[in-house]
Amino acid sequence: MSSTDSRAAIFAAIRANRPKIQPPLPDVPLFDEKALSDLVTAFSEMLVKMGGKVLDPQGQDPVSALRAAVAGKGIIATCVPELHGDASLQIRQILPDMDPHSLADVEIGVVRAAFGVAETGSLCLTDDELIVNTSGYLPQHLIVLLDPSQIVANLHNAYRRPELREHKYAVFQTGPSATADIEGVLIHGAQGVRSLHVLFCPKQS
Amino acid sequence: MSIDNQAAPTTPAGRTNDGAPANLTHGAGASVTMPARGPEPQPRGAIIRGNRPIDQQEAARRFMAAPEHLAMHDQRLWDLRQKRDGQKEIIEEWEDLRQLASDIKTHTLTHLDTYLEQFEKNAIANGVKVHWAKDAAEHNSIVAEILRSKNAKSLIKSKSMLTEECGFREAMAEAGVQVVETDLGERIQQLDNENPSHVVVPAVHKLRTDVAEVFAKTLGSDPNNSDVSYLTEQQREHTRPLILKADAGMTGCNFAVAETGSVVVCTNEGNADLSANTTGLHIVSMGIEKIIPNLNSLAVFVRMLSRSALGSPITQYTSHFRGPRRGAEMHIVIVDNGRTDRLGLEKFWTSLKCIRCGACMNTCPVFRRSGGLSYGATYAGPIGLIIDPTFNRHKYSTLPFSSTMNGSCTNVCPVKINIHEQIADWRQVLAENHEIPAFKKSMMKAAGALLASPKLYRASLPMADSALRHLPRFVLYNKLNTWTRGREMPHVPKETFHQWYKRTRGMDGKKK
Numbered sequence: 001m002s003s004t005d006s007r008a009a010i011f012a013a014i015r016a017n018r019p020k021i022q023p024p025l026p027d028v029p030l031f032d033e034k035a036l037s038d039l040v041t042a043f044s045e046m047l048v049k050m051g052g053k054v055l056d057p058q059g060q061d062p063v064s065a066l067r068a069a070v071a072g073k074g075i076i077a078t079c080v081p082e083l084h085g086d087a088s089l090q091i092r093q094i095l096p097d098m099d100p101h102s103l104a105d106v107e108i109g110v111v112r113a114a115f116g117v118a119e120t121g122s123l124c125l126t127d128d129e130l131i132v133n134t135s136g137y138l139p140q141h142l143i144v145l146l147d148p149s150q151i152v153a154n155l156h157n158a159y160r161r162p163e164l165r166e167h168k169y170a171v172f173q174t175g176p177s178a179t180a181d182i183e184g185v186l187i188h189g190a191q192g193v194r195s196l197h198v199l200f201c202p203k204q205s
Numbered sequence: 206m207s208i209d210n211q212a213a214p215t216t217p218a219g220r221t222n223d224g225a226p227a228n229l230t231h232g233a234g235a236s237v238t239m240p241a242r243g244p245e246p247q248p249r250g251a252i253i254r255g256n257r258p259i260d261q262q263e264a265a266r267r268f269m270a271a272p273e274h275l276a277m278h279d280q281r282l283w284d285l286r287q288k289r290d291g292q293k294e295i296i297e298e299w300e301d302l303r304q305l306a307s308d309i310k311t312h313t314l315t316h317l318d319t320y321l322e323q324f325e326k327n328a329i330a331n332g333v334k335v336h337w338a339k340d341a342a343e344h345n346s347i348v349a350e351i352l353r354s355k356n357a358k359s360l361i362k363s364k365s366m367l368t369e370e371c372g373f374r375e376a377m378a379e380a381g382v383q384v385v386e387t388d389l390g391e392r393i394q395q396l397d398n399e400n401p402s403h404v405v406v407p408a409v410h411k412l413r414t415d416v417a418e419v420f421a422k423t424l425g426s427d428p429n430n431s432d433v434s435y436l437t438e439q440q441r442e443h444t445r446p447l448i449l450k451a452d453a454g455m456t457g458c459n460f461a462v463a464e465t466g467s468v469v470v471c472t473n474e475g476n477a478d479l480s481a482n483t484t485g486l487h488i489v490s491m492g493i494e495k496i497i498p499n500l501n502s503l504a505v506f507v508r509m510l511s512r513s514a515l516g517s518p519i520t521q522y523t524s525h526f527r528g529p530r531r532g533a534e535m536h537i538v539i540v541d542n543g544r545t546d547r548l549g550l551e552k553f554w555t556s557l558k559c560i561r562c563g564a565c566m567n568t569c570p571v572f573r574r575s576g577g578l579s580y581g582a583t584y585a586g587p588i589g590l591i592i593d594p595t596f597n598r599h600k601y602s603t604l605p606f607s608s609t610m611n612g613s614c615t616n617v618c619p620v621k622i623n624i625h626e627q628i629a630d631w632r633q634v635l636a637e638n639h640e641i642p643a644f645k646k647s648m649m650k651a652a653g654a655l656l657a658s659p660k661l662y663r664a665s666l667p668m669a670d671s672a673l674r675h676l677p678r679f680v681l682y683n684k685l686n687t688w689t690r691g692r693e694m695p696h697v698p699k700e701t702f703h704q705w706y707k708r709t710r711g712m713d714g715k716k717k
Contacts, residue, residue, distance in 0.1 A: 003347065007337035010493065010541045014318045017549030025312045026305055028501040031298050046518070050231045096531070100483050101449055119508075120519040133482035133530060137475050155508050155519075159500040165465055168331065168528040169482070172507075174521050175231060177475040181390035181406060183413050184235030184281050185433040190389055191441060191448075192475025192522070 028156065035153035039118045040200065043151050046121030047198055051175035051188055055143065055199040062145075062201035066110070069143065069197070074107035079131045080145055082201070083110055100134040109139030109193070112203065113146045114163050114170075119154035122172040123198070126163050133169055142176070142193040145201045230288060231517045232473040233406055237284050244414035244431075245273040250399070250578025258603045258640075259582065265575030265607075268410075278410055279573045285406075286567040288516020289617065296512070306509055307621035309502045310558035314548065320463040320496045321539070327466025328537060331528035336538045344540045345376035348455070348488055351536055352382055355486055357452035363470065363477035364388040365457025366404055366561055367490045367540060370583045385447045387476035389440055396423040402577030402585065405514045405563040410576040454480035456526075458491035458537075459560070460506055464499035467527040468537065471510060471520040478524050487529065489537040493544050494557040506560060509619040514562040547595050552630045556591050558620040565614035565624055571607050580604060587614035591627040594635065602640035605631035666701045 036042045044054050057065035063082045070076045070089065077092045078084070084093060092106070103109070111130055113123035123144050130136050152158050163170050177192030188194055230236040248271040251264040269275055293299045313320055325335050336351075338344040344367075352360065360382055362368070374395070377384045386392045390407035394400065397419045401407030408416065413431040421428035426439045456477045460469040468489050470477040481487040497503060511520045529535035548554050566572045566586030577585035582593040582601055590608060593601035605628050614624040635641050656662060700708070 003336045003338070003343075006339040006343060006541075009339055010337055010539075010545060011318055011321070013541070013545035014321070014493075014548065017545055018317060019315050019548070019551075019554060021311075021315055023308065023312050023315060025498055025502075026308045028305060028309075028505055029301075031301075034297075049229065050518070050521070051229055104445075104449055122519060122523070127530065133478070137479045137482065156501070156504045159504040159507075164467070164500055164525055168526075168530065170525045170527075171478060172519065172523040173475075174519050174523075176521070178232040178234070178473045178521050179389045179437060180233035180235065180473075181388070181393070181408055182411070182416050182433045182436055183239050183277060184233065184284065185239065185413075186229060186232060186234030187434050187437045189441065190437065190474035190476070191387055191444065191479055 030154075030156045032153045032157060036118065039116075039151040039153060040148045042118040042153075043116050043121055044198075046118065047175065048121070050121045051178055051186075052121060052196045052198060055197040057199070062199055066143065066145075066199055066201070069199075070108055070110070075105055076108050076110065077103055077106040077135060077139060079109070079111040079129060079135055081204070082145065094131045094135050096131055098132045100132055100138075103132065103134050103138040106135075106139040108141045108143060109135050110143045110145070111135060113144050113150070113198075115150040115152060115158070115161060116146050116198075117153075117155060117158045117172065118151055120172070120174055122158075122174040124158065124161070124163055125171050125173055126167040127169040128167065130169075136171065136173065137177075137192045139193060140189075141195045141197075143197045143199060144173075145199050145203075147203045148200045149202065232521060233285070233515045233517070235281060235284050236288055236291075236516075237280070239277065239280065242273040242277050243412040245271055245412065247271070247411060247415045248274055248576065250402070250576070251581030253581055256597070256600050258600060259580065261575065261579050261581065261603060261607045264579035264581070265571075268576040268579055269574060274410065274412060274576070275574060277412060278576060281409060282567045282573045285515055286564070286617070289513055289564060289567070290516070292512040292516050292518065296508075302505055302509055303619055303621055305505050306560075306619055307558065309497060309505060310620050311555070313497055313502075314494065314554065314557055317493065317496065317548070320498055321493060323463040324461055324466055324496055325539075327463070328528075329466075331466050332535070333466065333528055334534070334536045336536060338538055338540045338542070340542050341371035341540075342376075344371045344490065344538055344542070345373055345380075347538050348373070348490075349377070349380040349382070351486070351488060352380070352453055355453065355534075357382070357486060359383040359385070359447070359451045360453045360455055361385050361387050361448050361451040361480045361484070362455035363457060363472060363480050364391045364401070364407065365455075365490050366401075366583065367457060367492050367542075368455075369401060370542060371490075371540070373490075385444065385451065387444060387448065387480055388472065388474060389437060392440060392444065393419060396420070400578065400583070403563055403566055404561045404584070410578060448479055448483055451484050453486040453488065454482075454484045455488045455490065456481050458489050458495050459510065460497050460503055461491055461495045461537075462498075462500060462503055463496055465527055467525050468495075469503065469507075470524045470526070471507070471522070472524075473517075473521045475522050478522055481524070481526060482530065485533045487526070487533065487535045489526070489535070491537055491539050493539055493541055494559075510560055510562055513564040513617065513619040543595055547592075550595070552634075553591060553595065553627055555622050556588070556595075556627060558622055559588055559592070560620060561588075562619055564617040564619065568613045568617050570609060570611070570613075575607070580607070587624045587628065588622075591622075591624060591631060594631055598635065598638060598640055602635050605635065606641075606645070663701070663703055667704065
């Protein structure tokens with residue numbers, strides 16, 4: 001059978017066998033009447049529960065804090081303009097035509113999230129933000145910049161954002177890569193990043 | 206403020222050299238201290254004898270005869286069930302979400318052709334190549350052909366129950382393709398030549414000492430080191446070069462969104478994203494029942510999946526693939542493999558609503574005490590009991606009897622499949638098709654007559670209870686009474702409920 005014949009056979013079988021009822025598609029409410037007004041705090045609490053950390057700028061401006069955090073940590077790859085043009089740092093700027101494999105030796109990746117989700121502490125990273133998609137996965141550690149004004153209350157709101165319709169790739173990343181496949185012992189850094197830090201930093205227009 | 210180059214190993218009470226802080230229980234992390242157990246030889250799964258009916262009880266007996274494995278497995282899965290309950294308590298709209306999830310699936314399955322057409326149209330418009338496979342063999346040959354056309358000899362993949370169903374790895378071995386599973390649990394099972402024992406935690410039946418033995422043999426790690434962070438790191442270090450050298454990547458599909466043509470994959474390890482984004486070729490294996498109408502529906506399922514499976518609010522990675530990366534190719538193979546037949550089974554079609562969360566397994570007393578491999582089928586536990594017979598009514602004819610009919614599976618199911626009722630219905634179907642042994646059948650016939658008549662039933666109870674109190678042990682605990690294998694009978698009450706009610710409330714129902 002060719003794939004085309006199989007397609008026809010599958011559709012014929014569905015039409016012959018499908019239950020003869022026509023229930024409507026239910027409307028899905030937003031379930032956000034009780035959402036907390038302080039989404040930054042709600043987001044941060046969930047992020048920590050999911051194994052992520054908030055990078056506290058300790059009074060510095062966020063970009064200076066970011067530079068200090070990555071100084072002397074080995075190869076840094078950045079998707080964000082905030083880290084461009086500092087000759088004192090060992091910074092690799094991620095460009096669209098880079099080979100995905102070229103990020104395998106990176107210690108810390110730096111990327112900006114499109115938005116955050118308070119319900120789960122998740123960050124939405126799209127192919128626009130990641131530039132090369134492996135920049136979210138091959139580095140050992142990840143620092144994610146998040147504009148505090150870009151946090152939605154829950155996943156219902158998140159799925160109404162345009163990013164999920166517009167991008168070829170978008171991920172809700174929540175904390176670092178994790179596994180507990182052996183006796184339930186939780187380990188960070190299964191295949192992806194070993195740690196994830198979020199730095200609140202408004203996006204420069 | 207610092208970014209540690211290595212996660213600082215902390216040693217909280219009860220967790221050995223754990224890489225993550227003790228207070229965290231996200232992902233599949235246990236919320237209780239798992240005491241060190243073993244070593245003990247690992248009990249293996251059901252013995253497969255061609256097309257002969259699986260003897261689940263025989264394999265279960267061997268699992269129960271391994272006390273270290275049994276205790277860990279039972280504690281581990283019950284903890285996941287309790288974590289799930291914790292999430293249910295936090296989410297006020299939990300029952301609304303279950304109803305929505307169930308209703309969305311009912312709607313979608315009854316309009317499956319429409320949504321599959323919409324999905325295909327949008328996926329093609331996004332630059333995806335869509336293929337259709339009637340069965341497992343066709344799925345495997347389509348993938349082999351895609352790989353051959355790209356001269357791809359090595360494939361990295363994330364976990365997919367559909368590829369397990371298709372015997373995919375064996376088929377690729379014949380086609381000369383090296384397959385590397387990138388999920389830790391699935392990789393352990395691959396290296397040990399064993400099937401996954403659970404849809405979400407594939408190696409949950411193994412002790413850390415079992416994993417140390419497998420890794421020592423296959424990866425050359427220290428056989429005497431069963432520290433979990435050491436073992437996990439061994440796997441990371443061995444798999445990463447294979448990921449970087451691979452010619453192609455493959456993922457399963459948790460949800461396929463008709464409205465956008467996207468496939469959604471949920472993992473905790475980030476291995477699906479690595480598999481899909483590192484090479485120039487991403488192949489997706491997708492069952493036809495994975496379709497949901499739109500992103501608003503997707504929100505309901507993403508909120509339910511990890512909470513039901515692991516008691517975690519969301520998987521660490523929820524990845525949406527809508528089309529190929531620039532310069533790369535994306536293929537989706539849409540597979541039937543018995544699903545359209547299932548859609549036509551009046552009593553059983555709603556089993557297609559299943560989102561493979563494994564909550565029914567975690568809560569099932571039989572599953573927790575017998576291990577997933579005892580079922581000898583791709584799908585184990587309560588959901589397996591009602592899906593497996595659709596693949597082979599003879600071979601899996603015994604499975605629907607591996608249930609106590611307590612209904613807990615139905616209560617935790619996020620899409621409200623009436624699992625325990627379907628188990629009962631399968632027993633009836635299989636009995637009618639002469640797929641059950643004569644002894645069980647005659648007992649069921651007698652029980653059926655008794656249960657059908659309230660008068661006979663009530664009259665028989667005091668007698669049976671009295672008999673249970675006075676009969677010698679060997680009469681109850683013998684070979685013919687399968688109920689008492691691996692179980693103790695409960696204490697028998699001195700009077701029946703009806704006797705108690707009559708004595709304390711009288712005929713009018715008012716308290717005396």
